[in-house]
Amino acid sequence: xxxxxxxxxxxxxxxxxxLVDLLSRARARNEQxxxxxxxxxxxxSFLQVLEGDETALAQTYGRIQADGRHTNLRLLLDxxxxxxxxxxxxxxxxxxxxxELAAQLAGYTPATQYPLMNPDLIxxxxxxxxxxxxxxxxxxx
Amino acid sequence: MNEPAVPTDIRSADEIELFSxxxxxxxxxxxxxxxxxxxxxxxxxxxxxxxxxxxHPQDLPAVVEGLGRLGSSSAEVLVESRFxxxxxxxxxxxxVARAIPGTDLWWAxxxxxxxxxxxxxxxxxxxxxxxLAAGPAVGMWDLDLTSGALTWDPHSGALxxxxxxxxxxxxxxxxTAVHPQDVGAVSAAWARLNTVxxxxxxxxxxxxxxxxxxxxxxxxxxxxRRGRPARTVGILLDISTEKALEEQL
Numbered sequence: 001x002x003x004x005x006x007x008x009x010x011x012x013x014x015x016x017x018x019l020v021d022l023l024s025r026a027r028a029r030n031e032q033x034x035x036x037x038x039x040x041x042x043x044x045s046f047l048q049v050l051e052g053d054e055t056a057l058a059q060t061y062g063r064i065q066a067d068g069r070h071t072n073l074r075l076l077l078d079x080x081x082x083x084x085x086x087x088x089x090x091x092x093x094x095x096x097x098x099x100e101l102a103a104q105l106a107g108y109t110p111a112t113q114y115p116l117m118n119p120d121l122i123x124x125x126x127x128x129x130x131x132x133x134x135x136x137x138x139x140x141x
Numbered sequence: 142m143n144e145p146a147v148p149t150d151i152r153s154a155d156e157i158e159l160f161s162x163x164x165x166x167x168x169x170x171x172x173x174x175x176x177x178x179x180x181x182x183x184x185x186x187x188x189x190x191x192x193x194x195x196x197h198p199q200d201l202p203a204v205v206e207g208l209g210r211l212g213s214s215s216a217e218v219l220v221e222s223r224f225x226x227x228x229x230x231x232x233x234x235x236x237v238a239r240a241i242p243g244t245d246l247w248w249a250x251x252x253x254x255x256x257x258x259x260x261x262x263x264x265x266x267x268x269x270x271x272x273l274a275a276g277p278a279v280g281m282w283d284l285d286l287t288s289g290a291l292t293w294d295p296h297s298g299a300l301x302x303x304x305x306x307x308x309x310x311x312x313x314x315x316x317t318a319v320h321p322q323d324v325g326a327v328s329a330a331w332a333r334l335n336t337v338x339x340x341x342x343x344x345x346x347x348x349x350x351x352x353x354x355x356x357x358x359x360x361x362x363x364x365x366r367r368g369r370p371a372r373t374v375g376i377l378l379d380i381s382t383e384k385a386l387e388e389q390l
Contacts (some may be wrong), residue, residue: 095244117202123209130191131205133197 003085004057005049005077005128007119008070012042027089036062036131037086040116046070047119049077049132051084077125085129086136158250159234165212165245179253181227197223197231200388210238211247221254225248233258272296278379280308285358286370291315300355300377301346320345320352327357334361334370343380354384 001018014022019041026039032073035052050057062071098109159176163169168191177184182197187195196204200222207218218238223231236251271279280297284290293308301308303317309315312331319327323344330342339360345352359375 098255117205121202121206122211123168123212124165124166126164126191127193127205130167130193130200133202134193 001053001079001084002054002057003077003079003123003129004051004061005132006064006073006075007047007048007063007122008064008073009112009120009126010041010044010046011071013067014041014069028127030089031066033060035040035088036084037135038089038137040119040132043118043120045119045139047122047128047132049086049129051081051086068112074123076122076128085133098106158252159236160240160248160250160342162246162248163192165240165247167193167208169199179226180224189243196325197225199223207238211238212245215240220316222348231255238294258372264369268294280377282308284373284375300379318346320348321389328342330357330359334359334373335368353379353381 004103022041030036030050030052033056035050035056037052038051039046039048050060053057061075065073117131119128123129159173159179161169161172163174168189168358170186170189172184172187174184179185180187187273190202203220204222205218205330210216210218216239219235220238221233221235223233226232233254236249238247238249240247244363267282278300281294282297285292286383291309291311291314291316297308309318316327318325327344328344330340333340339358341358344355344357346355347353357375358378359371359373361370363370363372365371368378383387
């Protein structure tokens with residue numbers, strides 16, 4: 001099993017409806033492929049961790065590379081993983097009513113304790129991994 | 142590989158300031174006992190812990206940005222952030238970090254600024270309570286006699302009337318706002334500060350019968366080598382209501 005983390009910028013800012021749609025589609029597709037992870041969206045930038053089978057990860061990352069909604073794609077971490085740090089699939093994003101969305105959307109992570117930050121600030125894979133882990137713990141609270 | 146620019150074994154060093162060596166991945170490699178003690182623990186408990194797990198969530202962006210800069214340049218990075226004490230309290234630390242050439246490590250030294258931040262918070266709290274008690278009836282000022290700049294707390298503009306809404310930026314401007322019959326008393330009071338440390342003088346603000354009664358209080362907090370006031374602070378308190386009551390008695 002591998003863990004992959006990338007950062008990217010969205011070519012256009014995504015509104016709440018588009019983000020909800022993105023989460024729903026990604027969740028369904030990743031479940032089919034046996035992938036789990038977390039996607040954060042803040043300041044028109046993405047930070048995503050994906051965990052799972054190497055082939056499924058490569059297929060998914062290839063699709064992201066070809067996705068016109070992403071630009072300035074940066075692979076921050078691509079490493080062997082003994083166990084999943086993110087066994088579920090979840091997502092957090094800014095400029096959305098946290099409470100309302102958390103109530104209606106499975107997998108949505110309200111950034112109550114750890115405010116989201118612009119993923120462009122993150123240049124180190126382990127830093128990204130630690131931050132994503134903190135966000136995941138935040139969800140459990 | 143170049144030799145690290147700083148000692149790599151700092152755990153046993155007798156440092157007065159907090160000191161650490163960490164990786165660009167955010168994980169602490171070594172910390173001195175000052176650092177560990179500040180967080181209520183010992184060095185081994187912090188080593189191989191990510192600094193991000195110790196930092197206050199709201200300070201994470203600044204720390205992450207600092208890590209990014211350490212990875213891309215040899216420039217010094219200055220960060221002010223809160224770290225979690227084992228008790229759950231937050232310790233304010235101001236730290237300077239620099240990458241160690243030829244490695245993926247950086248070192249940092251810093252100081253505890255918790256007391257400074259506590260005093261700032263205490264001052265803000267005191268000011269909030271003063272505002273609550275006195276409302277818009279009091280303004281605090283600070284006069285730098287070297288530059289002549291008179292500065293006021295942000296809410297003082299209201300004391301000078303809705304028309305102006307701006308507090309005077311010099312003693313001359315303040316005297317201009319005073320009722321003509323009180324100018325002499327105010328000017329004399331300022332002049333007395335060469336020989337006394339404080340004054341309180343009653344003045345009216347405004348130039349007509351509607352002028353409001355104020356109490357202007359000043360205290361010299363610093364003098365130059367010749368003994369002349371260098372910095373004076375004080376308050377301007379609206380006592381119109383008290384004056385009106387006095388006149389009714």
